[in-house]
Amino acid sequence: MEYLDFELPIKELEEQLDKCKIIGEESNVDVTETCQQIEKKLAETKKDIYKNLTPWQRVQLSRHPNRPYTMDYITAICGDTFLELHGDRTVKDDKAMVGGLGKIGDQSYMFVGQQKGYNTKTRQYRNFGMANPEGYRKALRLMKSAEKFNIPVVCFIDTPGAYPGIEAEERGQGEAIARNILEMSRLKVPIICVIIGEGASGGALGIGVGDKVLMLENTWYSVISPESCSSILWRSWEYKEQAAEALKLTASDMKKLKLIDEIVREPLGGAHIDREKTFTTVKNKISAHFEELKKLSPKELVKTRMDKYSDMGVYNG
Structure with missing residues (x-):
């Protein structure tokens, strides 16, 4: 421990x-x-x-080395029914972005999410959960396949950001994320997004447009990490705690600002303390929200989603 x-x-x-x-x-x-x-x-x-807990302490908990990652949730929720799908059909299979078909009960879902590693070797293999453009294009390919067969989409968000390397920019990192945001906003099947760890910048937004966006209690969602914010504003990482407070990045802040739909409670001490309880809670939340969303027609689904995101940031002084 x-x-x-x-x-x-x-x-x-x-x-x-x-x-x-x-x-x-x-x-x-x-x-x-x-x-x-x-x-x-x-x-x-x-x-x-x-x-x-302070905002910075919640950031630390979201990065806890024992915290469950995307594949842990998928394996626990779907069991043997999960079939992983690979590749973007253009460049390669991005190991930082995983996805495939799985079942909760009798209902099929298309699962997509960022995957981090458990040790030095697997962290390098998974590129620390930072996807390249082909990762976001793979995610979009899977979501469009889900739309074709009328299968709801579940996105697990856990990334320190999209990969910022030169080769990623050369292959169109910004375009890939922007394309995902556009296509997800008009996808004709239910989309449920769950932030299970770090939700940083465009890397999170690339699979973060959903009818329902849930955040686990000890996670964060922001345009920038506290360390990077501190280094830009104060030219030092020493002010990361102050930056975390100012960024309003916790689940309670996000709910207050109406940027997410629900906070998912974790066991006392974090999701890693009682993994099975966390998996069961998330599984039940996904099923409950799908039962609500499946009542809407594709046209109503898209309109409601568009209205939801159009209303964000509107301020009446």
């Missing part, structure tokens, strides 16, 4: 609890009362820490 800086008090108490239990097992001393006291203090400490 890995701990973040602000979680160190929890680590200390858990270590104390483990030592207390070992003493009880290895000797005749009754440590039941002591263990109960530590457990009580541990529960209170967890509640105090996680109920008062």
